Amino acid sequence: MALSEGLKPGGVMRAVIGDTDIVVWRTADGQANAWNNRCPHRGMRLSFGFVRGDRLACLYHGWQFGPDSVCRYIPAHPDLVPPDTITATVYRVVESGGVIWVSLLDSGEPDIADVTAAPVRSIAVDAGVDQVRAALTGATFPVSADWQPGTGRFSAAMSGDAMVTIEGEAEGQSRTLFAALQPLPDGRTTVHLQISGDADAALRKRLSAWAERLRWFLENPGEATSSWAPATAEARAA
Amino acid sequence: MSETTTGGDAARDEWYAVAIAAQLRPGEASETVLLDEPVRVARSADGTLAVTKADGTACPAFERYGHVWTSVGAPDHEIFDIPEATQEGRTLVDCGAVRVRCSPLRAVENFLDIAHFPYVHTDILGAEPKTEVEPYKVHIEEKTDEIWATKVKFFQPQAAKSAEGGIVTDYMYRVPAPMTAILYKTCPPQPGEWDIITIFVQPLAEDLCDVWPWMALFDDGNSLAELIHFQQMIFLQDRSILENQMPRLLPLDPKMEIPTRADMTSVAYRRWLKKRGMTYGALTQAA
Numbered sequence: 001m002a003l004s005e006g007l008k009p010g011g012v013m014r015a016v017i018g019d020t021d022i023v024v025w026r027t028a029d030g031q032a033n034a035w036n037n038r039c040p041h042r043g044m045r046l047s048f049g050f051v052r053g054d055r056l057a058c059l060y061h062g063w064q065f066g067p068d069s070v071c072r073y074i075p076a077h078p079d080l081v082p083p084d085t086i087t088a089t090v091y092r093v094v095e096s097g098g099v100i101w102v103s104l105l106d107s108g109e110p111d112i113a114d115v116t117a118a119p120v121r122s123i124a125v126d127a128g129v130d131q132v133r134a135a136l137t138g139a140t141f142p143v144s145a146d147w148q149p150g151t152g153r154f155s156a157a158m159s160g161d162a163m164v165t166i167e168g169e170a171e172g173q174s175r176t177l178f179a180a181l182q183p184l185p186d187g188r189t190t191v192h193l194q195i196s197g198d199a200d201a202a203l204r205k206r207l208s209a210w211a212e213r214l215r216w217f218l219e220n221p222g223e224a225t226s227s228w229a230p231a232t233a234e235a236r237a238a
Numbered sequence: 239m240s241e242t243t244t245g246g247d248a249a250r251d252e253w254y255a256v257a258i259a260a261q262l263r264p265g266e267a268s269e270t271v272l273l274d275e276p277v278r279v280a281r282s283a284d285g286t287l288a289v290t291k292a293d294g295t296a297c298p299a300f301e302r303y304g305h306v307w308t309s310v311g312a313p314d315h316e317i318f319d320i321p322e323a324t325q326e327g328r329t330l331v332d333c334g335a336v337r338v339r340c341s342p343l344r345a346v347e348n349f350l351d352i353a354h355f356p357y358v359h360t361d362i363l364g365a366e367p368k369t370e371v372e373p374y375k376v377h378i379e380e381k382t383d384e385i386w387a388t389k390v391k392f393f394q395p396q397a398a399k400s401a402e403g404g405i406v407t408d409y410m411y412r413v414p415a416p417m418t419a420i421l422y423k424t425c426p427p428q429p430g431e432w433d434i435i436t437i438f439v440q441p442l443a444e445d446l447c448d449v450w451p452w453m454a455l456f457d458d459g460n461s462l463a464e465l466i467h468f469q470q471m472i473f474l475q476d477r478s479i480l481e482n483q484m485p486r487l488l489p490l491d492p493k494m495e496i497p498t499r500a501d502m503t504s505v506a507y508r509r510w511l512k513k514r515g516m517t518y519g520a521l522t523q524a525a
Contacts, residue, residue, distance in 0.1 A: 021484065038484050040496050045482040060479050062357045062369060075369035076353040076500035086496055 001102045001182055003119040003192050004095055007032065012056065014047035016185050020104055022091065023047040027054040033067055034102040036089035040071070046088065098194050099180045101162075117178055117194035120207045124190045127218035129183040132191060135218055136164040136179050173197065177207070249273060249518035250311030252415055255438035255450045256289065257306040258332045271442040273518065275310050304332045304452050305438060318384075318414035320454070322434050328454040333466050335440070335448040336473045340480040341519035342417050342439040342447040343488035347507055348476055349419045349437050350411050352392045353500040358475050361395050365404070368393035371500035378510065385413035385510055387503040411503055416516045417441060428456040435469070444519045445486040449473060487521040494521070 001015050002024060012025040014037060021037040023046040033056070037045050044060040051057070055064040055072060063086075064073040071086035094101045097117045125132055166177040180192040193211055195203070256270050257279045267280035276292045279299070287299040289308040297308045303323055322328060338345055348354070353371050355364025374390040390409040410422035410432070417439040422432035438450040451469050460468075489495055490512045497505050511520060 041498070042495055043483040043485065043489075044479060045484065048478075048482060059357055060483075061351075061353045062366075074498055074500075075356065075366070076371040077498060078370055080498075082498075 001034070001100045001180075001192075003122055003194065004032075004098045004100055005119045006122065007100060010051040012047055012049055012051060014045065015102070015182070017102065017104060018183055019185055021045070022102060023049070023056070024093075024100060024102070025049075025051055025056050027051065027067055029054065031067055032093050032095050032100050033069075034091040034093045034100075035065075035069055036091070038088070039063060040086055040088060097178065099178075099192055101180075117176070117196050118199035118204075120177075120193035120195055120199060120204055121211055122190055122192045123211045123215055124184065124188055125215045125218050126188050128187055129181050129189045131218060132181055132189045133164060135214065136166065136191075247311070248515040249416065249441065251309065251313045252311070252417065253307045253309050253313055253317045254417065254440050255303075255305035255452075256308055256440055258334065258450070259301040259304055259306050260332065262287075262306060270440070270448075272308065272310050273441055274443055277308065277310065279306055279308070303436070303438070304330055305450060318382075318418065320414075320420065320434070320436070322432075322454045325454070327428075327456055329457055329462070329465075331453040331455065331462060331465050331469075333451040333453070333469045333473075335450050336470070336477060337446070337448050338477050338480050339446055339486070340483065341445055341487045342441040343511065343516070343519040344480055344483055344486070345439050345447055345449050345476075346413070346417060346419050346437070347488060347504050348480055349421070350387065350413070350503045350507060351501070352390060352409065354479070355392060355394075358479055359472060362472070363394055364392060365395040368395075368404070373499065374502065376502045376506045378506070382414070385411075385503070385506050387411040387506075413507060413510070416511060416514065417447075425456050425458075427458045431456055441519060447519075485521055487519055489521045490517075491521070491523055 002013060007013060007024060007026050009026050009030050010028050012023060015022045015024050022034055023037040024032065024034045026032050028051065035046065037047050039046050039058040039060065041058065041063055042060055044058050046056060046058055048059040049057050050059065052064065055066050057064045062075040063071055065088055066072050069088040069090045070084045071082040074080055074082055092103045098119050162181050164179040164181065166179065168175055168177065176196040178194045182190040182192065184190060191211065193207060195207060250273060254272055256272060256277065257268055262268065262279065262281045264281050264283050264285055267278055269276065269278055271277065277297065278290050280288045282288065287301065287306055289297040289299040291297065291310065297310055299306060299308050302317055303320060307317060323330065356366050356369045372391050374387060376385065376387045378384070379386055388410050390411065391406050392409065393404055394407040395404040408424045412420040414420065419437055421435045423435065425431045425433040433453070433455045435451065435453045438452060440448040440450065442448060451473060453465065453469065455465065488508070490508050
């Protein structure tokens, strides 16, 4: 859904899973929430709204909803206590390893890796989630070439449907790269990348460049070969 | 969610503005769309108006309230009267069209709403913390089958350029046709009179419309350009809302969206549309 650091306290963002439009927001004291992106009053997208304390307010008429999604305040009638039947539709949220995970299902254990990792980057790719997963698990995309730790061995594995973990070595240390996959409605995919341990600016930059090459590879299947994808600068030019 | 409609026959038998009359000079024509049908609006060299469908069928055409009006159906009634249009001392202002990716009915409903002023037109038409909507009256005028909302009051932080600080402004709303709404508003330079601001909504498709604002105002010292600029700013702020309401069509099933007391006009409007069989641009049943 998103990298945790991309959603600051008081922040609001829109996200999409398949055909489902979602608002993700964080209370002032840090709790992440994910709801259907629709105000029950007049259908306005709540992702245009704003956070006040522990409530999300709709931009259209300022209706405020608590973290339990119940409407707590209607500005047109300041003295009215809104009935607790006025609610937004809530989705389950788990924040783990620097990623905000949302499930549209009511039950089931989250099948996600619980790791301590540093955020790298979220990147949208014009390729389906299956294609991205296949590339990342090493079938088609040469992970090791651009992850570029110098020397090391690399292997990729799945952790649930939505996460690919890539084991490797950077600057002499064993590291794990986590790629959380979010399907978008138009057949595209967002890849949320993190790496285990700390990541300084230089490492983030290298991994970010690697992500751009991944994108180039996926978006140019005819030109890319099973050997190396072109350098980042060329990818940008293309 | 099924976006069901049933043909929109009631919508066909209404009058719609499709061009600004003064901007269509002799010998000129414009192409537009009305209720999914392409139409051509033309003025001949001798000034006669003609509106024709793609297959050459002639539609009625006439000028009123600064615009060219037509219908792709067969209205059994004349166009509604706006008596203020001929009242002495008023400046009549065409504003041009604002195209909005939403149901024409959502555009009208938003125009009838005051509770959004502090949030969408912040510090212009409303401001926190003065967000309360006092009780007002809504009735259907039996003779004409029009919706009227009266005794509407709202705090306005900057009522006019001359007004220092905010004042409570009085409003009335009139819905003379499903895709037309008229706003009556306190007129600072002419106490006892009302400025009127209308929207004529041209339905291009069920989820796409051109909104033609038109005003009949008493002079408050603003230039025409300033007045038009002000209205355009207000409508662009509204557009950012209208294009983000889901579903795009206006739900007529009361279960789909929850109103509060401030929404009395909107509730009356939705019921009135349902009773008239105005299903074009509406969602008639929940999924």
